[in-house]
Amino acid sequence: MADVAFSICVYLGSRPGNNPLFTEAATAVGHWIGRHGGQLVYGGGRSGLMGTVAEATRVAGGRVVGIIPQALVDKELANHFCDELHIVQTMHERKAMMAERSDAFVALPGGIGTLEELFEVWTWRQLGYHDKPIGLLDTDGYYGGMLGFLQHAVHGGLMGEWQMGLIRVGTEPDALLTALVQDAGANASAIPLRSVI
Template sequence: MAEPAFSVCVYCGSRPGENPAFALAAQAVGRWIGAHGGQLVYGGGRGGSMGVVAEAARLAGARVVGVIPQALVDKEQANRLCDELHIVHTMHERKAMMAERSAAFVALPGGIGTLEELFEAWTWRQLGYHGKPLGLLNVAGYYDGLLGFLQASVASGFMGAWQMDLLQVATDAQELLCQLMQRAGPGQAPMPLRSVI
């Protein structure tokens, strides 16, 4: 397998969610990464949105890197089809390795684990621990309430507008991924940025 053109960390749920649009978005993200010669870095599970994005990426030709704690190997059904499956001891190790192996971060609809991962990467970004772009894929209005809360936080003086500007938000997978790869820096953007979805 050729060296990946870029690497994207995708945060998403170990459950599929009720709306079929969530699975379609996960498939679109995986296909886009594979079609552009990229690498998917994700939580290493076989179920839910994690399994959907990983399988779509794999079938589209992406290199798939999974990172999962030993305690979750059975619970999240570790994906043995990954090109690399790293079984680590803690969630801290999982998140650190996922961040190190990626040039950008994308959060799909998910639960508190997805939110925790996104917010940690976002916090690291605002503190200058990394300069990697972050994106939120707002599928079927799933994150509308969260985005409203975040705007209220800005209005209340607990966040600055510049912090919100660090998070790219889109409803279309291709649009969001193109934006993130363009911001990821030289050697990270897949070229050409063509439509595959």
């Protein structure tokens, strides 16, 4: 495997959504990863926001690792431009490999698959299965309602504030990614920037 400064798992939609700011955010995340010499780990598709973040990472000089179940190869249009494309048999294998290959996790706008992946890796952290940083990029208030509900769960006594403290929430890709990489033990500000083609 090529030497990379860090590896970030990005969860996001296989659809583009109807807000152009979602695509802008996915592009910004990919460019940031690539320009800082990092590696993207993601679901391996080339459609929607998934394809956007992968292409932006590749264009900016980063490595792209895609992990996709055989059953979704056609549905999510597997991205054969990945530096590594792993075709696995189950979603469990996919998520386990994504977690193993990553130093940190970040969720961008997405549907129930994105939410499921975010909540699972968050649950794993609260249970002590890993201690890798987790971020939530709240682009244009996309996750505002969910965050409000989670605070409702805290107020209802079914969650603790300490659990909310296990994730970083941000609205600016650069600031959030820098914090996650630093939390993971890498100094993003010390990594030389690559020019974006």
